[in-house]
Amino acid sequence: MTDQGKDLSELRRHTFGNSVDRYVLKKLVQKIFKKCRCRKIRGRESHATDENSEPKTSASRICPGHERALDIHKTVHDLDVREEGISTLMCYLELHPYEWVENLQPVYATCKLQCYGGPAQLQAVAKKCPPVAVAIAKQKMEGETFSYRSSVEFDIIELSDSMGWDSGPVKRELRLLQWNLQPGGASKTGVMVEFSDLTFHFRSPGDLTEDEMDGVIDFLHHRVVKQEKTELFQLDLLHSSLKSAAHRNYWMCCDEANMAKSDKLRGFIEDYFENDKSVEMRMSEAEENSLEDSTSRDLGQLVLDIRQFINLYGHEHSLNGRVIARVFHGIASPCFPSLTWGRVRRFWRCHLGVDFNSILKIATKELIGLR
Structure with missing residues (x-):
């Protein structure tokens, strides 16, 4: 048999499946470098005075860095990027000379505290446990009432950061609420503490200027393209x-x-x-x-298929050029899994012979023309 190069097309799919567009990188950077109030609290000058200054290392920033967490499942589907792809991008940020991010071990960030003794027991727990008291106070400020409630659920990483504490000691203190420690042994208190929602766990500054944010995006985009x-x-x-x-x-x-x-x-x-x-x-x-x-190449059929795909699925799905190119090359993503989209045989893997980036550019142009 003569070589047909089909194995080459199949192997290319793995590379294109790991690529990320610039606007997706921007969304990720905004999630990682969430704005903080360190500059205002410390009485320093506003961001505008530093617009033309050089990016700072972690040791010279006003903001020392905050403990952050991003829900893995939610982030993967919001960005339509695999978990390992997001982890790789965060490693790029950690290894950069400016030390933009410090990656930590993944943790369960959502805490649910249930008191079987009723609302009275919850109030008693809040009096002796500051994290629970702060969580209840925050939710009361948002309009929640706890007169008849015996449970509370909160983001433990966000809560710990607002208190200026590390999440590790806070978790240990919450776990101890389940036990009544006495010299003769330990007994259960009727309080149940559960942790859920595995997250990307890291430490990042929140006082980056707009120029610094653009620099981070440029750096990541250059690494991905290269x-x-x-x-x-x-x-x-x-x-x-x-x-x-x-x-x-x-x-x-x-x-x-x-x-x-x-x-x-x-x-x-x-x-x-x-x-x-x-x-x-x-x-x-x-x-x-x-x-x-x-x-x-004659790309007339490709343009026709792109337009038909947009007409059929543009109203029920968030489409972009990369999504369409992935479907036409049979490349799965978190939001467009092969188990579901592989059934759309009219479009799945229908243009393997056309360069992936050519499909991406043409599809993007067609989408812009419809807006």
Whole structure:
């Protein structure tokens, strides 16, 4: 059989499935660097005075950093990015010289406290446990009433940060509410404490200026784009190199090794690992060639399918260019799983032969034209 390159298209799907658009990165950055009141509390100058200043390290910022948590399930579906992809982006921020983020172990951030003794017991617990008292006070300020309630539910990370405490000691104190410790042993108090909702757990400053926020987004976007281009180039280069050293058919193989092809493959491997500049030059040449190839194709059917897809699903789903490109290439995402969308055989994997980024650009253009 002759090579058809179908395995190459399948492998590319893994790279495109990990890519993230700039506007998604902006949403993630806004979630991570939630605004705080440190500058106002410390009586420093407003953000406007620092607009033209250099970004600060964690040691020189006014804000020392706050303990934050993002619900993993909610964040994954809000951004339509896999959990491991978000973790990777947060690692990029942690390893940056400006130390924008300090990643911590994932934790359960929602605390539900239930008193089987009724509202009176809840009030008694609040009197001896400051975190519970603060949680009740915050909810009362929002209009909640606790006259007949025997339970309270709150975000323990947000509560701890508002009190200036670490969440670890607060959790330990809440757990101890379940037990009555006495010299003779421990007995249950009738209070049940449950923790739920696993979260991304980290520490980040909340006084970043607008320029600093844009710098964070630019940094992440550059890393994502560079990673995608590098992976695609390495995959294409490996495919073409192995193809050049392989026999066209299995019956053409012989008992003796073909030293000419072996030397050619060895030369490629040495050049690949020892000459970085050569790799970068070939990457730029490959980008130019792929652009020429994509513009020379007849994309009329692709445009027609994009318009039909938008008309059918644009009202019930939040569509963008990457979503449409993923469906046309059969790439699953948290909000568009293959188990569901694979049943839409009219569009799922219908344009594997067209460059992914070409579909993305055309689909984005069609969506903008409808707004």
